Amino acid sequence: MTATGAHRDAAGTPARGWWWWGRRRSAVLDIGLALMSALECALEGVGFAGKAGLPVPLGVLFGLSVGSVLLVRRKWPIAVVLVSIAVAPAEMGYLMGMVGLYTLAASEVPRRITAALAGMSTVAVFLVTMVRLRQDITQADAGRQDFDPSGWYVPVVSLFMTLGLNAPPVLTGLYVGARRRLMESLRERADSLEQELSSLADRAEQRAQWARQEERTRIAREMHDVVAHRVSLMVVHAAALQAVALKDPQKAVRNAALVGDMGRQALSELREMLGVLREDVPAGAPSAVPLAAVGRAAAAAAEAASEDGPCLDALEALVEQSRAAGVVVELTVLGEARAYGAEVERTAYRVVQEALTNVHKHAAGAKVVVRLAHREAEVAMQVENGPCDAAVADARLPSGGNGLVGMRERVTRLGGVFVSGPTDAGGFRVSAVLPATGRAA
Known part of the structure; x- marks a missing residue:
């Protein structure tokens, strides 16, 4: 009111x-x-x-x-x-x-x-x-x-006079009462309908807000996975470049080339993601994009990410990038390799990628073991690093604390299991198991 x-x-x-x-x-x-x-x-x-x-x-x-x-x-x-x-x-x-x-x-x-x-x-x-x-x-x-x-005269005339006195008020009262009850019923139904429409509008607003929050979280997770790994490697290579610039010019040139490659790859992935998000926004649209446009952009982004995103075939190249940055990484693959759903392969790749990024940030000089197991109804991955080497200089990479959270969200969304924590040897272990079907929870 x-x-x-x-x-x-x-x-x-x-x-x-x-x-x-x-x-x-x-x-x-x-x-x-x-x-x-x-x-x-x-x-x-x-x-x-x-x-x-x-x-x-x-x-x-x-x-x-x-x-x-x-x-x-x-x-x-x-x-x-x-x-x-x-x-x-x-x-x-x-x-x-x-x-x-x-x-x-x-x-x-x-x-x-x-x-x-x-x-x-x-x-x-x-x-x-x-x-x-x-x-x-x-x-x-x-x-x-x-x-x-x-x-016959008296009874018939008396009956007509009686009906003339009693029938009109009774019939009129029945009509007025029925009409009043009908109006009250219609009013109650209108009030109930108004309350139901208000409740539906509130639920629709809640679902829209939830969808926007989910999409923001998904985009933030993708941005984190893309940027954090590439930039972490760039920082590591830049530190190595600074250390060997005067002692080994040839190695400094290789490190500089690696930094350039990493930067170009990061920019390319960012452009692809931002381009997908901008596809459904019409030219000259106001800053407040309608919910329908956001939903279409989100769906297109998710579809594009599922189709064009990284898969398990690129795991060897991912490990080689970390090796090129000076990290000792051992990759072990168990079981017969086979194709999984795009969402499952992309999630498995991102888990290993984020785990290696955390090694660059928090365990400089540590040895890393990456295990990938192909099972009958699931695929499992584990990244375990030993204690960091005190003799290796820390690259002083910042951490937002969202890496493990993003990995857990990705895995549980597909109905998988995610476990992380320190090891008895002083290192850290990240483990994840994903169902082969990869049905979203």
Whole structure:
């Protein structure tokens, strides 16, 4: 609700004002009907007092008290109808009976009770009307022998008069009550639908936010794997270049060439990744890219990465890069090599790549053993390094602490198992097992 709407509600103009005005109008209507019914019953009480042999003021007072029962018609409609049935023999309360039947039919009283009371009222009015009509006809035609009021005329006319009095208020009340219940049901359904739409919008926003977070995490992981390894090797080669620049010019030239190659490879991979992410963004688009464009770019990036990303065939070249940087790396392959899914091979490659990057960062001069095992339903990899060599200068590579986290996310996403930790010999071991099917969790 807006601030203006809240202020107007508090002032009682739109919502509370209409409710208050509706209640006031209903109260005025009830009072007016009760006064009319009391006046009617008071006039009819004069005749009742004469027939019953009572004082006229007592009959008028009785009629006023009976007619005022309409004040409680909304709260106790059954009581109003019962009173109208009770005073029917006194030939009073016709307005009260009609209004009471209407209120009863339009209320939430069970239909079987409404039908029973409407039937009782109809029978009572029918009997009173028939008796009164017979008396009137008898008095008017006492001297006539050609007309017998005890035949079909009196019952038929009494029935029509009774139905004319009771049927319209009952039918009208049933219609008004059904319409009110229908409107309430539609209003409740509209409110429920509005709440459901709001809930769906909230869930859609949560899913969109989750998708954006997942895509940011995936891109950050890819950027980390691509940049960290290449730049780490560049730093290692640059340190070696600085150390041998004056002593061994030929080796310095080779190290400089390796640094250049690493830089070009890193730039090439970054351009490919950024190019995929920019493919679905139209020219001149605003900085806030729509969610659909982000989703299409994410899907394209994931597909491109799966198809064009590194695989296990490039593992030997990856190990050679570390060897060229001066690290002693032993590669052992067990089992018969076979092709796996693109996501499985890329994840296995990234695990080994990140593990070797960590060796360059944290275990300078350590010996490294890379094991790759092809099994029947899975592929396993392990990278274990010994303690670092104190005689080897540390390249002072920074670490963001995201390498192990990224590896674990990659492996568990495919339903694999990831374990890492220090060894008893003072080194560090990274192990991962991936299912051959590589179904994403």
